[in-house]
Amino acid sequence: MNETFKIAVIGGGAAGFFAAVRAAEVNPAARVVIFEATAHVLAKVRISGGGRCNTTHACFEARELVKRYPRGSRELIGPFNRFGPRDTVAWFAARGVELKTEADGRMFPVTDDSSTIVDCLRRAASSAAVEVRVRTPVEAVEVEGGEAGGMSGVKPDPQGASGGFRLVLRDGVERFDRVILAAGGGKAGGGHALAEGLGHTIETLAPSLFTFQIEDAVLRGLEGLAVPEAEVSVPGTKLKERGPVLVTHWGLSGPGILRLSAWGARELAACDYQFTVRVAWTGEANEEKVRAAIAAGRESLARKQLTTANPLGLPGRLWDRLVEAAGVPATTVWNALPKKGLSALVRAVAASEFAVTGKSMNKEEFVTCGGVRLKEVNFKTMESRRCPGLYFAGEVLDIDGITGGFNFQNAWTTGWIAGSAAAEVIPAE
Ligand SMILES: Cc1cc2nc3c(=O)[nH]c(=O)nc-3n(C[C@H](O)[C@H](O)[C@H](O)COP(=O)(O)OP(=O)(O)OC[C@H]3O[C@@H](n4cnc5c(N)ncnc54)[C@H](O)[C@@H]3O)c2cc1C
Incomplete structure (x- = not known):
């Protein structure tokens, strides 16, 4: 009998929610679980844009848009062509949220209230049957069949197919087929340590904005x-x-x-x-x-x-x-x-x-420069080139934009692509 295909999303922020909803919509048979270390999901979305959430930017040409990213501009051209600000606007519109454009190009929900975006993402996750577990930090990720794992520095075989992952939680270990790491840019949750443990290099972190x-x-x-x-x-x-x-x-x-x-x-x-x-x-x-x-x-x-x-x-x-x-x-x-x-x-x-x-x-917006080295990620799928079955989304990557809605656009785009790719089930030979 076939076992349920399981996708873990580490991080209940903008990128994690977008990835999880997309994965669950692409593969309704899969079980998608968001693990969030803190008591509240989407905390940054709530405080973003001075409480209004500058959701994206009205810049619809990928080559123009990438100029707003001090890090990640080359890598984001392809992803923005697949899912750009126009798609963000359509994604929210399809779920009943209208965005408006201000004179400088920044886009906000017409309600001028970030809770409109938070509620929309939560509703989308709930209708796609995404399971959300708060107060559940992922402490380590081990590759099934790998010797060590987690924080201890396992180097998975880059050519090898993904056999699955064990997530080490406070109260035990749980198995997943795919993992999407969307743990944000800060040091707090240990997302970069998880990536390092799976063979990735972390570009030095420094504040931006x-x-x-x-x-x-x-x-x-x-x-x-x-x-x-x-x-x-x-x-x-x-x-x-x-x-x-x-x-x-x-x-x-x-x-x-x-x-x-x-x-x-x-x-x-x-x-x-x-x-x-x-x-x-x-x-x-x-x-x-x-x-x-x-x-x-x-x-x-x-x-x-x-x-x-x-x-x-x-x-x-x-x-x-x-x-x-x-x-x-x-x-x-x-x-x-x-x-x-x-x-x-x-x-x-x-x-x-x-x-x-x-x-x-800056109280309005700040982000982290540095993160998972971009050369180690395939931007067609957001899959790790070091560890098959592992995907990245959002600020955990060495990507950051200037102020104006560009950082959320990175979260939506990379989350959408990671969710799409992670949900694809490769038929057994
Ligand atoms: C005050 C402020 C205002 C901002 N305003 C805007 C704006 O208006 N427009 C814009 O484009 N950008 C804005 N930004 C930037 C934007 O919020 C971020 O770029 C974006 O939230 C990144 O999304 P993310 O999902 O990658 O990471 P995050 O939103 O940081 O989410 C990561 C989540 O992962 C969880 N996590 C971490 N480690 C673990 C673990 N081991 N196990 C389980 N969970 C874990 C964290 O608790 C967190 O909830 C703002 C930032 C700040 C700080």
């Missing part, structure tokens, strides 16, 4: 101030990004800074988050162009004081600080501004420099 700690008189008291399109860069590196920048109590934040942190996750970790950030407040870093823009605006302002007449449209409080930082007395009128003062002002607008002394995690 963080904000910069800066203590500087120019920014003091400007908390809450935002500029819509700055250029931020790190002198001495190739790191350069554009986007909104926000002054916070602890330094600088906003999408421009978060993008810079994502692209610089490794370099900035290597210098222990001690570096200089340069800000072009109007988005124009070319000093001659800033000088020309000021010259064009100052003609009509000739008799006005610098601090009351700002030709660049920057927020007034910031402009006052830049004038001060340039060493120009606040009462100076435009037509009495000496050349030296103008040059200092141009420099303050186009290239303010701040010493960064550390990082802070």
Whole structure:
């Protein structure tokens, strides 16, 4: 008699749910179990996007979309062609959840409430008869027929067919035919140790999407101030990004800074988050162009004081600080501004420099750079090239995107592909 085909999904997050639902839908005869270490599934989905869940991004060209991934961009082209943001929108729509697009391309449920997404995923799992076990950490995964296993470093035969797996749980051992590892990017659940135990290499972990700690008189008291399109860069590196920048109590934040942190996750970790950030407040870093823009605006302002007449449209409080930082007395009128003062002002607008002394995690979104080495995974199926029958999905991989819904899209895409492939039963010869 045929035994039930069993698929274990380790991790009850976005990737784990998507993988489990897909596997159960592809193979309704299979028994699919999600193991979640904590008491709550989908905890990150719930807190995501400031409680609104930035579910995906309205970017429907795979080659364009992958540009938003500091790690994983090459590998994700194929997967995004198979299951991209358009498919995410359709997947949720088919289950009664409508997404809307904001001006910057981010997509949210029309309810602006992450529980809409959480409830939808839970309902989908329940209708597909996925079993969800909370408070059930998977402590080790052993390959059936392998000598050691789990955390102890078994190296399965890459050519060998999967014979199955034993999951070591707190209260015993359970056998499964396939395992999907979707344990997230953090160190907490030990997902990377499970992958290592099954022969995988883990690229060094480092935080991504963080904000910069800066203590500087120019920014003091400007908390809450935002500029819509700055250029931020790190002198001495190739790191350069554009986007909104926000002054916070602890330094600088906003999408421009978060993008810079994502692209610089490794370099900035290597210098222990001690570096200089340069800000072009109007988005124009070319000093001659800033000088020309000021010259064009100052003609009509000739008799006005610098601090009351700002030709660049920057927020007034910031402009006052830049004038001060340039060493120009606040009462100076435009037509009495000496050349030296103008040059200092141009420099303050186009290239303010701040010493960064550390990082802070962004409350809206943070992710881990590093994880399971991508070369060791077949992106057509998300199956391990080291351990047949093992699949990966989500942030446990060395994949991370910039802020904007790209990290969930990685979870949906890789989860869907892993679920599809893991559910296929290969007929016995
Ligand atoms: C505050 C915040 C806001 C965010 N907002 C957004 C957003 O709006 N849009 C966006 O695209 N991205 C956002 N992100 C990023 C996004 O949440 C993650 O990239 C995504 O959740 C990753 O999904 P995952 O399923 O791979 O991992 P996770 O969501 O981390 O899920 C992994 C699960 O596995 C469990 N687990 C780990 N080890 C074990 C084990 N050994 N046994 C059993 N269970 C285990 C964990 O407890 C966890 O529940 C945000 C992140 C944060 C922190």
